[in-house]
Amino acid sequence: MAPGTSMIVELLGGVALLLWGVRMVRTAVMRGWGERLGSFIEQRLSSRMTAFGGGVAVTALLGSSTAMALIVAGLAGNGAIGGPTGLAVLLGADVGSALVSGIFASGSSAAAGLAPLFLFAGYVTFGASTEFRPRNIGRLLMGLGFMLLALKGIVGATAPLREAALFHEVLGSVTGEPVLGFLLGAGLAWACHSTLAVVLLVASLLLNGSLEIAGALPVVLGVNFGGGLPAVAATLDQPAVARRLPLSNLACRGTLALVLLGLTPLLVRAADQLPLAPVHVAAVLHVAFNIFCAVVFLPLSGRVGALVSQVLPDPPHRVDQLSVPRYLDTAALSSPPAALSNAAVETVRMSELLERMFATAFDALDTHRLEGLKEIEATDDRIGHYLRSVHGYLAQLSRARLSPDEGRRSLEIMLFASHLEHAGDVIKHSLADRIRAKVRLDVEFTPAPREAIAQLHAVTAESLRLIPAAVASNDVGAAARLARQKDLFRRIEDKIVSDHLGNTAEALGTSLRKSALFIDIVRDLHRINSHIASASYPSIQAAGLLYDSRIRKL
Incomplete structure (x- = not known):
C-alpha cells in the first residue's frame, strides 16, 4: 500500500x-x-x-x-x-x-x-x-x-x-x-x-x-x-x-x-x-x-x-379525536336502539384510549424512558370522564321504557365501561409504578422473563383489538375469540409462573427483587386482560356458549 x-x-x-x-x-x-x-x-x-x-x-x-x-x-x-x-x-x-x-x-x-x-x-x-x-x-x-x-x-x-508539500499547500x-x-x-x-x-x-x-x-x-x-x-x-x-x-x-x-x-x-x-x-x-x-x-x-x-x-410558530391546533365523548347525542334518547349504539361506540373509543395507555406503558418498559408515563395519568383521567359520561347517558335512557333486551344491553355497556376504567387504573396505579421501579432500581430482566412479558403483552394487545367487533357489533364470533384470549393468557401465565418459580437460578439466583417485580408485572397484565375479556361474556352467554363454572363436579 x-x-x-x-x-x-x-x-x-x-x-x-x-x-x-x-x-x-x-x-x-x-x-x-x-x-x-x-x-x-x-x-x-x-x-x-x-x-x-x-x-x-x-x-x-x-x-x-x-x-x-x-x-x-x-x-x-x-x-x-x-x-x-x-x-x-x-x-x-x-x-x-x-x-x-x-x-x-x-x-x-x-x-x-x-x-x-x-x-x-x-x-x-x-x-x-x-x-x-x-x-x-x-x-x-x-x-x-x-x-x-x-x-x-x-x-x-x-x-x-x-x-x-502538497498538504502544506492545502493548509x-x-x-x-x-x-x-x-x-x-x-x-x-x-x-x-x-x-x-x-x-x-x-x-x-x-x-x-x-x-x-x-x-x-x-x-x-x-x-x-x-x-x-x-x-x-x-x-x-x-x-x-x-x-x-x-x-x-x-x-x-x-x-x-x-x-x-x-x-x-x-x-x-x-x-x-x-x-x-x-x-x-x-x-x-x-x-x-x-x-x-x-x-x-x-x-x-x-x-x-x-x-x-x-x-417556527406553533401549527394550527389539532384536536385529539378521543379527547371527549362525541356520540352521546341526547336527541337519540327517544330511540333506545340508537342511544345504545351510541353508548357502545363510546365504550369502543374508551378501549382505544386504554390501548394508547397500554402502548405507552410498554414503550417505557422497553426503552427505560419514563417521560411518556406522564401521559398515562392524563389518559386515565379521560377514561374516567368517558365512564361518567356513558353512565350518565344510560341513566337518562333508563327513564324511558326499555324492553328487557334493551335494559340488559344497557347494563352490559355500563359494566364493560367500568371494566375498562378499572383496567386503566391498573395501568396507572400499578403497572406504571412497577415500570418506574424497574428503571430506577436498574433492574434488567434476563431473556426468559423478557420473552414471557412479550408473550403476555401480545395476547393482551390482541384482546384490545377484538373489542370493537365484540362490543359495538355484538359479534358472537368475535366475542368467543375474545373469551379464548383469556384462556390463552391463563395457560401462558401458568406456564411462565411455574417455570419461573421452579427455576431456582432464575427466581432466586440473581435477585429476589427481580423475581418479585417480574411476578408483579405478570399479575398486572392478568388483571388488565381479565377486565378486557369481560366484554365477551354477555354475547357468548346469550348464545349459550358460556359454562356456568370451570370447576369439575366432584
Whole structure:
C-alpha cells in the first residue's frame, strides 16, 4: 500500500475509533444514569443560572452537547421546560462539551498513555459484572480508552504530513482563506456529529506541526457552528416547540462565530502573544468561545426564543379525536336502539384510549424512558370522564321504557365501561409504578422473563383489538375469540409462573427483587386482560356458549 493511502486509511480508522468511543461513553451514561440525568436537569429549571449549571454538569458527563440537546428537546415537547430556560441548559451543554474537548486536546499526549489502562479496567468491569450499572461503568471506561487510543493513532497517522508539500499547500490555502477554514470546520463537525472528534483532529495537526494557529482558528469557529447542526437535523420530525431550542442554540452559536470570523486577523495576533503552545491556544479558544456565547446570550435568551418562535410558530391546533365523548347525542334518547349504539361506540373509543395507555406503558418498559408515563395519568383521567359520561347517558335512557333486551344491553355497556376504567387504573396505579421501579432500581430482566412479558403483552394487545367487533357489533364470533384470549393468557401465565418459580437460578439466583417485580408485572397484565375479556361474556352467554363454572363436579 502506498504511504499516502496508508496514512489516509489510518486516519479514517482513528477518526472512526474516536467516534465509536464517544458513542460508547454516551450510551453508557444514558443507559446507566439517563433517568437520573433527566431528573437532575428538571430539578434545576427554577432559574436560568441553575439551568445553565445543570447543562454544564450533565454534558461534562455525556461528552456530547447533541445528546443533551435531544434530552432538552424531549422535555420541551412534553411541556416540562420553557424556551429561555431550555436555551440556558443548551448554552451550558455547549460549555460542558467544550471543557471535555479542551481537556482532551490540551492533555492529549499525556492522556494517550492511559488508553490501555482504561481499556483493561473497562473490559474487566464489564465482563465480571452481571448488574446493569456496573456493566455500564465498564462500557464507559472502555469508551474513554477507545477515545484516547484513537487520539494516539490520529497523531501518529498525521505525523508524516509535516513533511508533505502538497498538504502544506492545502493548509496554506485554509490559512489564507478564513471562510474556507470555517466551512471546513462546520462540514467536519456536521459529518462527524461530534465537535470533540474534530477539535481533537485539529489538535493532532497542531501538535505535530502540520497546521498553524492562523489556519486552526477559523476551523475551530466553524466547528462551533457546525456542532449545532446535528441536533437541529435530529429534531426535524418533532413538534415545533421541541425544534425551537436546538435552532435557538444554533442561532446563538452561528451569530457569534460569524462575528469572530470577521475578527480572525485580530484573534491571530492576540493568540501569538499568548505564552501557550498552538494546541493549547486552540483548546482555549474553543472553551472561551462557548463561555463567551453563554455570557452574551443568557440574558437575551427570552428575546432569542421569541425570534425563533416567529420562524417556527406553533401549527394550527389539532384536536385529539378521543379527547371527549362525541356520540352521546341526547336527541337519540327517544330511540333506545340508537342511544345504545351510541353508548357502545363510546365504550369502543374508551378501549382505544386504554390501548394508547397500554402502548405507552410498554414503550417505557422497553426503552427505560419514563417521560411518556406522564401521559398515562392524563389518559386515565379521560377514561374516567368517558365512564361518567356513558353512565350518565344510560341513566337518562333508563327513564324511558326499555324492553328487557334493551335494559340488559344497557347494563352490559355500563359494566364493560367500568371494566375498562378499572383496567386503566391498573395501568396507572400499578403497572406504571412497577415500570418506574424497574428503571430506577436498574433492574434488567434476563431473556426468559423478557420473552414471557412479550408473550403476555401480545395476547393482551390482541384482546384490545377484538373489542370493537365484540362490543359495538355484538359479534358472537368475535366475542368467543375474545373469551379464548383469556384462556390463552391463563395457560401462558401458568406456564411462565411455574417455570419461573421452579427455576431456582432464575427466581432466586440473581435477585429476589427481580423475581418479585417480574411476578408483579405478570399479575398486572392478568388483571388488565381479565377486565378486557369481560366484554365477551354477555354475547357468548346469550348464545349459550358460556359454562356456568370451570370447576369439575366432584
